[in-house]
Amino acid sequence: MNLAFSAAEEAFRQEVRAFLAANVDGPMREMVRTGMRPEPAEIQAWQRRMHAQGWSAPTWPREHGGTGWSPTQYFIYETEAARAYAPVQPHQGLELIGPIIFTYGSEAQKAKYLPRILSGEAWWCQGYSEPGAGSDLASLKTRAVRDGDHYVVNGQKIWTSYAQAATNIFCLVRTEVKPRKQEGISLLLIDMDTPGIRVRPIITLDERHHVNEVFFDEVRVPAENLVGEEGRGWGYGKVLLDRERGISAAGALRLAQFVRVVKERAAAVRDSGSALLAQPDFRGKLAQIEVEMLALEGMSLRTLADAEAGVDSGPRGSMLKIRWSELVQRITELWAEALGTDAALMEPYTGVEAADEMPHAMAAYLHMRVTTIYGGANEVQRNIIAWRALGL
Amino acid sequence: MDFSLSPEQAMLRDSVERFAAEHGDFPAWRRRVAAGEAFDASAWAQMAQLGWLGIAVPEAAGGMGFGPVETMLVAEGLGRSLCRVPYAGSCVLAPALLAESDPLLGDIVAGTVQVAAAVSEAEGRYDLAHVATSAVRSGGGWVLDGAKSFVPDGATADWFIVPARTAGGVADTAGITLFLVPATAEGLQVQRHRGPDHHHHAKLVLRQVEAAVLGGVDGGLGPLEAAVDRAIVAHLAEAMGSMEALRDTTLAYLKTREQFGATLGSFQALQHRMVDMAIACEEARSLLYLAALQLDAPAMARRRAVSGAKARVGQCAMFVAHQAVQLHGGVGTSDELAVSHHLRRLRVIDVLYGDAAHHLRCFAAATDAMAA
Numbered sequence: 223m224n225l226a227f228s229a230a231e232e233a234f235r236q237e238v239r240a241f242l243a244a245n246v247d248g249p250m251r252e253m254v255r256t257g258m259r260p261e262p263a264e265i266q267a268w269q270r271r272m273h274a275q276g277w278s279a280p281t282w283p284r285e286h287g288g289t290g291w292s293p294t295q296y297f298i299y300e301t302e303a304a305r306a307y308a309p310v311q312p313h314q315g316l317e318l319i320g321p322i323i324f325t326y327g328s329e330a331q332k333a334k335y336l337p338r339i340l341s342g343e344a345w346w347c348q349g350y351s352e353p354g355a356g357s358d359l360a361s362l363k364t365r366a367v368r369d370g371d372h373y374v375v376n377g378q379k380i381w382t383s384y385a386q387a388a389t390n391i392f393c394l395v396r397t398e399v400k401p402r403k404q405e406g407i408s409l410l411l412i413d414m415d416t417p418g419i420r421v422r423p424i425i426t427l428d429e430r431h432h433v434n435e436v437f438f439d440e441v442r443v444p445a446e447n448l449v450g451e452e453g454r455g456w457g458y459g460k461v462l463l464d465r466e467r468g469i470s471a472a473g474a475l476r477l478a479q480f481v482r483v484v485k486e487r488a489a490a491v492r493d494s495g496s497a498l499l500a501q502p503d504f505r506g507k508l509a510q511i512e513v514e515m516l517a518l519e520g521m522s523l524r525t526l527a528d529a530e531a532g533v534d535s536g537p538r539g540s541m542l543k544i545r546w547s548e549l550v551q552r553i554t555e556l557w558a559e560a561l562g563t564d565a566a567l568m569e570p571y572t573g574v575e576a577a578d579e580m581p582h583a584m585a586a587y588l589h590m591r592v593t594t595i596y597g598g599a600n601e602v603q604r605n606i607i608a609w610r611a612l613g614l
Numbered sequence: 615m616d617f618s619l620s621p622e623q624a625m626l627r628d629s630v631e632r633f634a635a636e637h638g639d640f641p642a643w644r645r646r647v648a649a650g651e652a653f654d655a656s657a658w659a660q661m662a663q664l665g666w667l668g669i670a671v672p673e674a675a676g677g678m679g680f681g682p683v684e685t686m687l688v689a690e691g692l693g694r695s696l697c698r699v700p701y702a703g704s705c706v707l708a709p710a711l712l713a714e715s716d717p718l719l720g721d722i723v724a725g726t727v728q729v730a731a732a733v734s735e736a737e738g739r740y741d742l743a744h745v746a747t748s749a750v751r752s753g754g755g756w757v758l759d760g761a762k763s764f765v766p767d768g769a770t771a772d773w774f775i776v777p778a779r780t781a782g783g784v785a786d787t788a789g790i791t792l793f794l795v796p797a798t799a800e801g802l803q804v805q806r807h808r809g810p811d812h813h814h815h816a817k818l819v820l821r822q823v824e825a826a827v828l829g830g831v832d833g834g835l836g837p838l839e840a841a842v843d844r845a846i847v848a849h850l851a852e853a854m855g856s857m858e859a860l861r862d863t864t865l866a867y868l869k870t871r872e873q874f875g876a877t878l879g880s881f882q883a884l885q886h887r888m889v890d891m892a893i894a895c896e897e898a899r900s901l902l903y904l905a906a907l908q909l910d911a912p913a914m915a916r917r918r919a920v921s922g923a924k925a926r927v928g929q930c931a932m933f934v935a936h937q938a939v940q941l942h943g944g945v946g947t948s949d950e951l952a953v954s955h956h957l958r959r960l961r962v963i964d965v966l967y968g969d970a971a972h973h974l975r976c977f978a979a980a981t982d983a984m985a986a
Contacts, residue, residue, distance in 0.1 A: 223623075223683050224616055225907045294615055485985075509978035513926045516919075520900025527617045541893045601886070608885035612865055612892060 225523075227294070235298050242306035245271050254307040255483060257557075257586035259430065262345055262387035268309040269342030278340035279316055286324040286332070287340045293529040297475075297522075304476045314383070315339040315346040318462065319392045322409070325461045326450040335390070335411065349379040349393035349412075349436060357602045359394070360403045360456065364438060366395035366410060368445065368452075373397070373410060375418075375441040381596075385421045385434040388414050393438075397452050409455035411447040418442070428588040429568060474518045474546050480553040480586075481512060487583075488560040498560055511552055518545050537611035540603040547593035547600060554587040617903060619683070626684055629664070630691035633657075634855070638695040640952045647698075652770050652814040654698045661688075661699065662725030670844070671709045675719040682844065682906040686851040693855025696955055698813055700767030702848035704728045710841035711775060711792060711828060718773065718794075730771035732762035732818050733842060733967070740968035742777075742842065743787045743835055747820060749778035756780075758793060758823045766966055768816025769806035772797050776818070776825065781832050792834040793825035800824070811959040836913075843920045846967050847906050850923055853931045853963045854895075854902050856956045860938040861895050863953065864888065867942055884941060891937050894930035901926050914980050921968075921976035928970040931960045 227235070250268065253260055260268075272278055280296050282288020291299070302308075320339050323331055338344035355362040364377025375395055385391065391412050398406035412419070418441035424433045450458055485508070488499035498504050521542055528535035558565040565584045594600045608614040619627060637643075637657050646654065661667050669684050671677020678684070685706055692701055704722055708729035712719055721727035738744020747760025758778050765774065774795045781789030797804055803819040829837055868879035868888060878884050905923035908916050935957040939946035946953050964970060 223619065223903065223907060225904070227615060505978055506974065509974050509981070512981060513922045513974060513977055514897075516904065516922045517897040517901050517926050520904045521896055523615060524617050524900055524903070527615055531618065537892070538896060541896055544893065545897070604886045604889045605882070607889045607892065612885075612888060614865075614868065614879040614885045614888065 227298070231294060231298060234295055235302060238299050238302045239306075241275055241277075242302055242308050245275075246306050246308045250309060251307045254309055254479070257480070257483065257554075257582045259432070259589065260309050262312075262384050265309055265312050266342045266345065269312055272311060273341050278342075279320065280311075281317065282320065282324070286320075286336060293526040297526050300475045304478050307479060310476075312339075312342060312345060314348050315344060318348055319346050319411075321461055322392075322449060322458050323411075326458050328446070330446065331411065331449065338389075344390055345384065345388045346390045346392060347382050347385045347388035347414075347436075349382060349391045351381045352378060353380050357599050360407065362394055362396060362407065364393065364395045366397050366408060366443070368397070369442075371445050372442045373445060373448070375410065375412070375438040375443055377438050379436040379438075380433075381424070382421075382434045382436045383432055385414070385436050386423065386431065390414060391419075391436065392449075394455055400453075404456045406453050407455045408452050409449040409458055410443050411449060412441065412443050416441050416443065426589070427591065428585040430585065430589065432589075474515070474522045474542060477515050477518070477546070477549055477553060480550065480557065481508070481515070484508065484553060484557045484560055487557065491560055491562065504560070507556060511549060511556065514545070514549055518542065518549065521545070537607040540598075540607050543597060544594075544600050544603050547590075550593055551590050554583070554590045557583045558587040619687075623683060623687060627687045630687055633660070633664070634691040634695040634697070637697050640696075643696060643952075643955075644950070647812045653700060653767065657697050658699050658725050661701075662723070665723075667701075667705045667725050668723035670706050671719050671723050672714050675709075675714050675716070676723045677709070677719065682847055682909045685844070685848050686902065686906050689848045689851035690855035690858075693852035693857075693959075694859045696856070696859075696952060696959060698811075700728050700730065700770065700813075702845045702852070703730045703767050704771075706848045707731050707841045707845035708773075708775060710844050711837055713829075727772045728767070728770055729773045729775060730765050730768040730816070731775045731842070731845070732765040732768065733775070733777060733838065734763045734765075735761065736763045738785070740972040741785065742839060743790065744785050745777050745779045745790050746784050747776065747778045749780050749791055749793060749825070752824070756791075756793065756825055756827065758795070758820045758825050760820050762818040762820075764965075765816045765818060767813055768804065768818070769808075769814030771816070774802075774818065775828060776820070777834055777838060778825075787835050789832050790834040790838070791831050792828040792838060794828045795820070795823055795825045809962050811962040812955070813959075813962065839913075840909075840916075842967050843916060844909055846920055846924050847902070847909060849963050849966055850898075850902050850905065850927045853927055853960055854898055856960055856963075857895050857898060857931050857934045860934050860953060860956050861891050864891065864938045864941050871943075878941070887937055887941060891934050894934050898927040898930040914984050918977055918980035918984060921973040921980060924968060925970045925973040925977055928964040928973070932964060935960045 277289055279288035280291050280299055284290035316339060320336065323335055350359060352362050352364060364375065364379065366373040366375045391414055393410045393412055394407050395410055396406055397408040400406040418439045420437040422435045423431045424435060425431055426433060485499060488504060489497050491498040493501060521538060525535045525538050525542065561583050567584060665678055666688050668677030669680045669688060673679035689701060692699060708722060709719060718727060718729065722729060733742055735744055735746055737746060747758060747762065749756045749758050758776060760778065762776065774797065776793045776795050777790050778793055779789055780791040795802060801821040801823040805817040807815055809815050865888060868884060869877055871878045901923040905919045908919040938953050939957055942953055945951055948954060
């Protein structure tokens with residue numbers, strides 16, 4: 223057992239650090255630092271820089287155009303990216319559909335879709351949830367009926383992130399009604415400019431437009447856009463489970479960004495003549511979060527080490543998701559608390575130049591409420607751990 | 615970065631597991647306790663035979679010369695089986711301070727001598743630098759006056775490590791010197807008591823006690839902190855074994871106990887509680903590893919890792935112990951079940967060398983110092 227990095231890994235860290243110093247420009251850095259969620263265009267701009275560096279897909283194997291980095295290298299990259307306030311990469315193409323395409327897709331699908339995911343030209347969105355199928359995803363009702371060389375899709379998806387900017391959507395659709403609802407589900411790749419698709423914005427509690435409803439009305443999708451076999455779409459998500467462990471482990475590292483902003487703010491805020499940060503009750507609350515983050519970091523390191531050694535880390539992926547989301551909510555709550563009445567802004571004061579992170583702290587705090595719900599609500603994660611790991 | 619055990623460490627873990635299974639006979643444990651046995655002498659003798667009392671002792675002094683990982687493996691087994699032995703104080707803390715040539719080391723390894731650390735004073739609570747006990751030169755030696763509060767496993771100790779003030783004010787970090795005091799020393803009063811964990815602890819009153827210096831004069835705090843940190847990690851490993859025993863026994867209980875015509879484990883409210891206990895164990899183990907692997911890191915990094923672990927593992931341990939009692943229902947509150955005794959031991963471990971609140975403050979201070 224040891225926590226040391228090898229000389230090669232330390233050299234890699236220096237390489238990453240130099241790249242980030244040269245490529246994360248001021249506005250980009252400030253946007254990430256102040257907790258603003260970058261828009262798709264900005265994330266795509268970052269992806270183009272990563273692509274030019276040859277780092278388009280840090281978690282993909284080399285044969286599909288990835289970096290082929292080890293989990294440790296990925297950990298180093300993410301640590302440094304968090305330190306440098308680098309934007310995240312386009313998640314849905316790189317981490318959700320890309321790996322499914324290179325694992326189960328046809329050669330034609332790989333050739334058509336993967337390069338554009340890597341370059342950042344394509345923006346994918348995920349058509350999974352429906353009004354009647356949230357945590358119970360397998361209850362989905364969107365139908366796809368085969369008609370010659372096409373599937374005809376009718377139905378509705380919801381909570382579709384950035385559908386307004388997407389070029390493509392990957393959809394779970396029902397191609398057959400079977401007694402077991404996980405059967406008869408297929409995975410289709412659909413161009414967003416196909417006739418019959420309508421996107422309706424949903425404005426969330428942070429007053430932002432991240433998510434949408436997507437309606438399908440007699441949408442004709444070429445049959446060659448079916449991934450794998452018809453009716454087997456439910457099982458293809460499993461390839462993501464193993465990968466997810468590493469991804470959620472890396473997400474934990476980004477928490478450090480919020481702590482730094484909270485500290486900067488609490489050091490500047492005065493409360494009864496002294497800095498808020500110097501007050502024992504505030505410092506205590508922050509320390510409690512920091513110590514739980516340290517535990518999360520340890521869990522992440524162990525998970526990455528398991529991934530590196532090819533060892534199953536059991537339910538730790540779900541545990542990381544639960545703990546990360548709980549902590550990101552508490553940190554953004556503390557951020558809003560530190561700002562006090564300055565957090566009670568949804569837009570800058572009139573006639574005053576927008577200053578610091580205000581009003582983004584409130585937006586970040588509000589936005590983070592979703593983290594314990596998306597990607598499988600934390601209650602569902604607990605069901606999964608109870609069932610799979612504890613045998614209850 | 616590597617969290618796997620070497621083949622030798624894996625062998626040690628396996629034999630510790632066998633040891634824990636043998637000594638985990640709970641009715642026998644209760645009989646020993648009822649008979650008033652101050653510590654598990656047969657387990658202690660067996661540990662001596664296996665060489666485990668010398669795991670942290672240099673080979674030149676007759677020990678095995680292993681590091682924190684091996685110590686952790688042994689201590690986990692002690693926790694799992696609620697083994698009542700003075701391991702962390704006598705075999706981890708003391709060897710970290712004794713010179714390699716000290717003959718006491720050989721006796722520690724043989725299990726014939728126990729050394730306890732008397733590092734706290736009532737007025738200082740958990741602050742190791744708070745030392746009012748005085749040491750004054752007298753002839754060729756030193757004479758100590760003062761009092762020490764809670765001495766873990768002090769009731770059966772043959773020797774005490776006693777910090778005393780040789781210069782400066784009561785809470786100064788400089789001017790502290792460590793002394794070795796035999797339990798039989800004239801002027802030393804050892805007030806023994808039994809803790810909720812059935813370990814036998816002590817308090818000391820020193821009146822004109824002659825003692826020999828251990829290490830350098832005035833510079834004792836640094837080495838003491840480093841030695842105490844090693845003991846803390848051993849206690850956290852013990853807590854880890856205890857927590858996992860509680861997790862496993864509670865899970866087994868949920869799968870077998872029936873109420874309302876169904877096993878307890880079929881109720882979602884209890885499933886989720888059980889999951890939170892499992893998560894607490896994962897958090898604690900992660901922090902335990904980070905602390906154990908940074909015992910030889912620079913002081914501030916070590917401080918942050920050890921205090922962070924002491925704070926959070928303590929919180930996780932109390933959560934697991936309280937939930938284990940709760941999920942067992944009425945029987946969880948019974949003295950006849952190991953569950954309640956794990957809770958009692960974890961309660962004591964939480965206050966040894968500083969509780970969660972104290973170490974959270976130390977963790978915050980180290981975090982700020984490292985950022986500055």
